[in-house]
Amino acid sequence: MNSPTDVDLRMMRALVAVVDEGTFTDAAVVLGVSQASVSRAVAALEGALGARLLQRTTRHVGLTVTGRRVLAHARRALDEVAALRRVAQDGGGELRVGYAWSALGRHTTAVQRRWAAEHPGSALVLVQSNTRTAGLADGIADLAVLRRPADDDRVAGVVVGLERRYAAVAATDPLARRRRVRLADFAGRTIGVDALTGTTSEELWPSGVAPAGTREVHGVDEWLTLVAAGQAVGITSEATTRQHPRPGVVYRPVEDAPPVAVTLAWWRDDPHPQLAALRRLVVEAYGASPGTVPNTLGGT
Structure with missing residues (x-):
């Protein structure tokens, strides 16, 4: 029995191309495949969904009522896949840094400005998440600023500063x-x-x-x-x-309390390509303040 899991991107691309180009022949040219391949892909989509999507005549190809609804969803699905690819391929487009309470404190704005100046094609986005990993485990942050252990073996980190x-x-x-x-x-x-x-x-x-x-x-x-x-x-x-x-x-x-270690954390098995660049800026920011750690301080 066919099910929605039988639907794949090739089928949806074929449907969208036929509708946009008006004929199976022109759709084949746009997709770089044969006309027969386009016809098979659309037929496979109709079979998987159990519904006719296109009305075919010798002169015209049109959408059925069901086809119109399916087309809208197909376009959204293809757009989402394209967005996923952009996120995966464009490592410099946006760097999301999670934090639970206070980001980088008084260094926050300075680090953001330096990042913008040194990485004009990349936005440094700060994301608040009141979780142990400050958004890493939730997938909303690429890196995280932590002030206590993450208690998660999947997370690695390095101390970048100390705070009173x-x-x-x-x-x-x-x-x-x-x-x-x-x-x-x-x-x-x-x-x-x-x-x-x-x-x-x-x-x-x-x-x-x-x-x-x-x-x-x-x-x-x-x-x-x-x-x-x-x-x-x-x-x-x-x-x-x-x-x-x-x-x-x-x-x-509190004059006799030990300082708080500020840690920059990341996924142990998948370090972000911009980790080193951000670490340098943060360490330099804290290193210019009294009582903070030097750049050579080891990881947690």
């Missing part, structure tokens, strides 16, 4: 009046934590000065809303302070 940790507190919180804070200042407090993509857990604190507990959030907006309401305090990377200023939230550096 900052506390986020409500503007009415006593800690907001200080210029900087220490981890011990959070003893007995509730910490807002994004367990999926955040950079903070109770393991950050030494024994004896741990917070009272954590409150789970899902993404940066929920985290900021919680902090602004005074329902929790937070600790995050410097990038968050640059990308997400929020009325009612004050950021203060």
